[in-house]
Amino acid sequence: MRVLLVPNTGNIEAVAATTELSAWLLGEGLDPVLAHNDADASGLSDFGVPPSDFGDLVLTVALGGDGTILKAVHLLGGAETPVLGVKFGRLGFLSGASPEHMRDAIETALAGEARVERRATLRADVAMGGRPVGSHIALNEIVVSRGASGRVVAFDLAVNGHRVMHTRADGMVMATATGSTAYALSAGGPLVAPGFGGIVVVPVAPHTLRSRPIVTDPSDSVEITLPDPTRADACLIVDGDSIPCRGSLERITVTRGATDVLLVKLEGRHFYETLESEFLGG
Numbered sequence: 001m002r003v004l005l006v007p008n009t010g011n012i013e014a015v016a017a018t019t020e021l022s023a024w025l026l027g028e029g030l031d032p033v034l035a036h037n038d039a040d041a042s043g044l045s046d047f048g049v050p051p052s053d054f055g056d057l058v059l060t061v062a063l064g065g066d067g068t069i070l071k072a073v074h075l076l077g078g079a080e081t082p083v084l085g086v087k088f089g090r091l092g093f094l095s096g097a098s099p100e101h102m103r104d105a106i107e108t109a110l111a112g113e114a115r116v117e118r119r120a121t122l123r124a125d126v127a128m129g130g131r132p133v134g135s136h137i138a139l140n141e142i143v144v145s146r147g148a149s150g151r152v153v154a155f156d157l158a159v160n161g162h163r164v165m166h167t168r169a170d171g172m173v174m175a176t177a178t179g180s181t182a183y184a185l186s187a188g189g190p191l192v193a194p195g196f197g198g199i200v201v202v203p204v205a206p207h208t209l210r211s212r213p214i215v216t217d218p219s220d221s222v223e224i225t226l227p228d229p230t231r232a233d234a235c236l237i238v239d240g241d242s243i244p245c246r247g248s249l250e251r252i253t254v255t256r257g258a259t260d261v262l263l264v265k266l267e268g269r270h271f272y273e274t275l276e277s278e279f280l281g282g
Contacts, residue, residue: 001058002031003106004081006072008064009041014088017063017099018042024103033057035075057081059109059264061102065089070239073121073139073261082116084109084264093181093274096265105266115265119178120197120218121257126236128247136238139261140179142254144224145171145204147233147245152207154231158223159216167211168231171204172224174254178261181279183240189213191279194271197256222254 003025007018022032022044032047033055039048054075060083062072069085076083085095086102096114097105108114124142125135136142146153155172157165175184180192180200189202190213197218203211216222226232226249236243236252 001029001110002033002055004054004057004060004072004075005032005034005038005047006060006062006064006068006075007034007038007042008068008088009038011064011088013099014063014068014086015042017086017088017102019044021061021063021102021106022047025106051075051077054079059084059106061086061106063088063102066094067240069094069263070139074137074239078137078257078259080259080262082109082114082262082264084114084266093278094178094263096263101266105264108266109264117194117263117265119194119261119263120176121259121261122174122176122199123255123257124174124236124238125253125255126249127251127253128249130250133247136236136243137257138179138239139176140182140239141173141175141184141237142252143171143173143183143204143237144226144234144249144252145237147235149233151231151233152205153234154226154228155203156225156227157201157214158225159214159220161221161223164214165203165211167203167206167208169203169206169211171234173200173202173204174222174224175200175202179239181275184213185279190215191275199254199256218256220255224252224254226250 008014025032036048062069087095152168177192177196187202199216201214235245
């Protein structure tokens, strides 16, 4: 049985824990694997494989903060393999275990005795030059943000083909419930319980007093178009990573992703407890 390890290679403690965990997994009759770059950076080159050769994974362990969990999700490429986050980072909102309890957490997860939260994803289909140019999957958010010129962008927003909003803004965030506590929160969006499957749409610094966030049904399709060529210098950001701007964005269609992310939870506070202590000043 294979277990994918995804460390934050910039965190010395996380790298050391990955080395320790690899040896322990081997002793338990399990096969640890890492992506090539992570394996080389962690001194574990013998365990490095390309994502296409991950094979049938029984568990993914992300050693770091929430950013490392996002990294693990993208490495999985849509495979619904349970992801256990071990908190080594500053922010561990998505994590399910602490470093001192990671072995027990892994044993519990492998035994099928852990609580697993199913989190919705988003799919963004992008068009440039009058044709589709690719799609992207996000756990947190899809962002259309102003480009290198720094000029505000003109947006048309439609839901299920019905025009809802025209505005000029620095950007537009389309977030999952999971991402509602990330960029969408800082842009003034609502806090959404993690089980919700719809899309949270939040304009970033809109040049109007009438703009409001929108929360859609899970089955809705959100379409962003950039109708004004003089106000269309924008780029796409997926879960915090910028997608290279090789042309002018014309249309981004965002829907719920076909697969969910399975987060393993053995420790940590309830969602509303975290809201009180971390976001609402409790």
